[in-house]
Amino acid sequence: MAVALGKRESEYSMPHIVVLGTGGTIASSRGDDGAAVAELGAGELGVDLQNTDISIEYKDLFRLGSYLLKQRHLREIAEAVVQEMHRSDVDGVVITHGTDTMEETAYLLDLVHSDNKPVVLTGAQRPSDDLDSDGPRNLKDAILVAANDAARSKGVLISFADHIYAARATRKTNTTAPSPFQTLGGGPIGQIINGSVQFTSCPIRPLPMALPTVEFDNTRVDVICLYPGADDSLATAAVESGAKAVIIAGSGVGNGNPTIVSWARAAIKDGLIVALGSRVAAGPVVPMYGNGGGADLVSAGAVPLGTLPVFQARILIALLLSTGAKLDRWAIAPYIS
Known part of the structure; x- marks a missing residue:
């Protein structure tokens, strides 16, 4: 079935995933000077889900490289996620994000995530106008993870280069490699193989904390x-x-x-x-x-x-x-x- 936009017609219809765009390499293209700048919206990232039973809705929070984010931006992402979680028609949230500071955002979200609906972060190592950009595939995989029942109650996840990681202790450990993330002291908790989402373990998480307030910003x-x-x-x-x-x-x-x-x-x-x-x-x-x-x-x-x-x-x-x-x-x- 082709990808549909908007709200599910009933609780028995296809999973509905909201993609929140924040920028990053996945949304970047190179200018005349050769430098990449985040400028694309989430709906412009070229993901192909034509043969999946998933409904997708795109929203943009901002378009920034994650090296530019402040704690205020992280709070705003957390607030946006909770807003989507409260919608009865939403089954999961995907966040497109720069890889530089994805580990900070993912961990903050995991600390405060109190819903069983999946939250999945993803991004890219190569800009959108690169002939071999990894963004569309990573985004497709992240949406598949967020729409999968097995991802429920596992907290906040990072989906990247066919692997699924728990937020805690997952860091960017290589500046340019296609698979730059590693969970320190552990490994991925799942993978995506030919469009099939497979989990091998479940993270242990403490009780969720309250959402950050404006006091967190400074x-x-x-x-x-x-x-x-x-x-x-x-x-x-x-x-x-x-x-x-x-x-x-x-x-x-x-x-x-x-x-x-x-x-x-x-x-x-x-x-x-x-x-x-x-x-x-x-x-x-x-x-x-x-x-x-x-x-x-x-x-x-x-x-x-x-x-x-x-x-x-x-x-x-x-x-x-x-x-x-x-x-x-x-x-x-x-x-x-």
């Missing part, structure tokens, strides 16, 4: 990466610039140095939230070293982030702080295991 959480010879200059500058929390991306299992430990101890005493992650791509934070290592940072009051990647942790901490929640290792524990 809740600043900064990430400070450590390296040989690093001092406390950047951490101090972050606080002076208005950061409500600082995440230390330590070396190895989450190590600092004596200077950073001294800064953290004083900052925490003054009421700043300090969290401890790792600059390493995968693996948990393990506070086991002294002499400025992770054990000293945790002893000073830094909150260890477990296996949660630092840039997803930044979203979590900003969301918690924006609600006025007291943030300590017990408050964050359900999200980092």
Whole structure:
């Protein structure tokens, strides 16, 4: 059956999927200078679903590369998703999004997603006017996932290059590869083979949080990466610039140095939230070293982030702080295991 637009006629008719466009490479084309800019609407992305029983509705939120997004944009996406979830005729939502910061948006949406209807993010690695653009296929697959009953109650998903990933701990790990995403400490939870959606596992998710409010927009959480010879200059500058929390991306299992430990101890005493992650791509934070290592940072009051990647942790901490929640290792524990 050809793709139909608009509302389902009854609860027994074809699945109805809303595609929310936000921009990204999937919506980009190159200008005369050769630089790609997001300018296409979601309905212009060339997806072919002529032989599927799926009804599709397209809406555009904005047309931006995801490197341009602010926390306000992430909040607006979350609000738009909830608005579509409340519609009885909608069975799932697909979001077209740039890959650069898809991991942040996907994780925020997963933190607040309280419906059993699927939410699926996708995008592209090559612009729409590339002869080998991957956008149309990725979008088609994402729509198939969102329309599939097996995707229900699995939270927010990323569908990309024939694979399906849970939002948590999924990161872009390659700048240009056709399949750029990887779930740290795990793998895809499903795949799309010749149009058939197949799941192999189900993510474990904590209870959903409340939607972000406008307070989230300007809740600043900064990430400070450590390296040989690093001092406390950047951490101090972050606080002076208005950061409500600082995440230390330590070396190895989450190590600092004596200077950073001294800064953290004083900052925490003054009421700043300090969290401890790792600059390493995968693996948990393990506070086991002294002499400025992770054990000293945790002893000073830094909150260890477990296996949660630092840039997803930044979203979590900003969301918690924006609600006025007291943030300590017990408050964050359900999200980092």
